[in-house]
Amino acid sequence: MQGRRSHSKVTTDAPTRAELMPLVGAAARVADHGALRPWRVIELRGNTRDLLGAAFVEASGLGGPDAAKLAGKPLRAPLLLAIVARRVPSDKVEVWEQDAAAAGVGHLLSLLLTDAGWGVMWRTGSHTRSRPVRELHGLRNSEELLGWLYVGGIPPGCKPGVRLPIDPNDHLSALD
Numbered sequence: 257m258q259g260r261r262s263h264s265k266v267t268t269d270a271p272t273r274a275e276l277m278p279l280v281g282a283a284a285r286v287a288d289h290g291a292l293r294p295w296r297v298i299e300l301r302g303n304t305r306d307l308l309g310a311a312f313v314e315a316s317g318l319g320g321p322d323a324a325k326l327a328g329k330p331l332r333a334p335l336l337l338a339i340v341a342r343r344v345p346s347d348k349v350e351v352w353e354q355d356a357a358a359a360g361v362g363h364l365l366s367l368l369l370t371d372a373g374w375g376v377m378w379r380t381g382s383h384t385r386s387r388p389v390r391e392l393h394g395l396r397n398s399e400e401l402l403g404w405l406y407v408g409g410i411p412p413g414c415k416p417g418v419r420l421p422i423d424p425n426d427h428l429s430a431l432d
């Protein structure tokens with residue numbers, strides 16, 4: 257875990273759907289109150305990434321070079337995995353608990369992809385929950401996007417990530 261890093265630049269290689277299947281299955285082992293499976297994952301490859309860029313532009317209202325730049329954002333990786341919080345009606349498990357499980361799936365999937373040798377970066381942006389982006393993903397009223405895992409090959413010669421260590425004392429306290 258100490259060596260984990262996100263990869264903002266990746267190559268055009270990407271895991272196949274068959275390669276993704278066991279990773280999605282393993283990510284489902286996340287702690288999940290009531291086993292509601294309150295999440296789903298959507299693959300975006302090829303020109304569906306252009307459609308996402310167009311949805312960003314529509315949401316932004318931008319034109320000209322700024323719009324072209326925004327439209328190109330989803331093209332930074334060959335595969336985007338949309339992480340969707342899929343809220344299930346429940347008297348016992350509140351929405352925030354379900355969203356915590358869905359976010360856990362995003363993190364686990366990111367770690368599993370990293371472990372399998374892929375470059376991954378979880379990205380969102382100000383248009384993540386906009387109407388055009390919702391519609392493109394076919395979200396139901398009960399669903400919300402948590403962003404996308406941008407996935408691709410790790411470029412040759414890529415250096416290990418160097419991250420400042422935290423002081424665990426700042427993050428771990430005890431009630432006494």
Ligand SMILES: Cc1cc2nc3c(=O)[nH]c(=O)nc-3n(C[C@H](O)[C@H](O)[C@H](O)COP(=O)(O)O)c2cc1C
Pocket residue numbers: 260261262263377378379380381402403417419
């Ligand atoms: C829900 C979520 C959304 C994120 N959205 C973005 C984003 O849009 N842009 C960005 O630069 N980093 C975003 N990040 C952070 C990166 O994924 C990454 O963690 C960060 O760049 C630090 O790099 P590291 O993971 O190698 O420490 C997001 C992380 C999470 C969990």
